[in-house]
Amino acid sequence: MKNPILPVGIGTILILSLILSGCGIQSIPTALNEVEAAWSEVLNQYKRRSDLIPNLVNIVKGSASHEKDTLTAVVEARAKATQTQVSTDQLTPETMRKFSQAQAGLGSALSRLMVVVERYPDLKANQNFRDLQVQLEGTENRITVARHRYIQSIKGFNNLVTVPPTSWFNSLFLKHEKKPQFSVDDEAAVKQVPVVEF
Numbered sequence: 001m002k003n004p005i006l007p008v009g010i011g012t013i014l015i016l017s018l019i020l021s022g023c024g025i026q027s028i029p030t031a032l033n034e035v036e037a038a039w040s041e042v043l044n045q046y047k048r049r050s051d052l053i054p055n056l057v058n059i060v061k062g063s064a065s066h067e068k069d070t071l072t073a074v075v076e077a078r079a080k081a082t083q084t085q086v087s088t089d090q091l092t093p094e095t096m097r098k099f100s101q102a103q104a105g106l107g108s109a110l111s112r113l114m115v116v117v118e119r120y121p122d123l124k125a126n127q128n129f130r131d132l133q134v135q136l137e138g139t140e141n142r143i144t145v146a147r148h149r150y151i152q153s154i155k156g157f158n159n160l161v162t163v164p165p166t167s168w169f170n171s172l173f174l175k176h177e178k179k180p181q182f183s184v185d186d187e188a189a190v191k192q193v194p195v196v197e198f
Contacts, residue, residue: 027160027166028157028160028161028166028169028170028174028176029174031153031156031157031160032088032157032176034153034156034157035088035150035153035154035157035179036088037153038146038149038150038152038153038154039087039088039091039150041146041149041150042143042146042147042150043085044146045139045142045143045146046081046103046143047082048139048142049106049136049139049140049143050078050081050082050106052132052135052136052139053074053075053078053106053110054078055128055132056074056113056129056132056136057071057074057075057113059123059126059128059129059132060113060116060117060123060129063120063122063123063126064116064117064119064120064123067116070109070112070113070116071113073109073112074106074109074110074112074113076109077102077105077106077108077109077110078106078109080102080105080106081102081103081105081106083102084098084099084102084103085099086098086099088179091179091180092180093180096180096181096182100182110136117129147182150182151181151182154179154180154181155181157176157178157179158178158179158181161174161176161177161178162178
């Protein structure tokens with residue numbers, strides 16, 4: 001005679017597996033991976049911008065060496081921005097604010113540099129400088145796209161950890177907190193795109 005408990009036990013395990021998978025056992029870690037990937041791309045694009053700056057400063061230095069204060073401000077802002085690194089496990093509203101402020105300082109310094117460049121027609125005509133301007137403008141666009149993807153991944157993750165039924169699983173087993181978004185103030189501060197004119 002067959003054991004009637006065995007099919008009921010297997011059925012119960014299957015039902016529990018389906019419920020748990022629908023309640024976050026896979027979706028929350030997957031969403032966390034998306035957040036980490038999106039944040040890495042944000043950092044990657046800011047690093048790309050930072051990597052362009054030494055070449056830009058050197059070209060300007062050759063043509064406008066007496067603009068020392070502006071060049072120094074750009075170099076110092078770059079140093080501060082590259083020192084302010086935040087990993088996904090350190091994302092808090094405060095660390096996001098510090099990161100955004102450092103990036104905004106760099107954006108502001110770059111804007112001042114571009115204003116200085118307007119005074120030097122020979123510099124504006126320099127092919128290397130124009131190439132760097134185009135790369136910088138493209139990088140600013142990439143930063144905007146990367147931030148948008150990060151915002152979307154945070155939205156998805158935060159929905160999973162705060163909206164039932166996945167939030168129930170999270171509160172019982174995983175205990176993930178909501179991740180901070182770029183606030184409106186952060187967005188305004190970070191998005192000080194340098195003025196690139198030809």
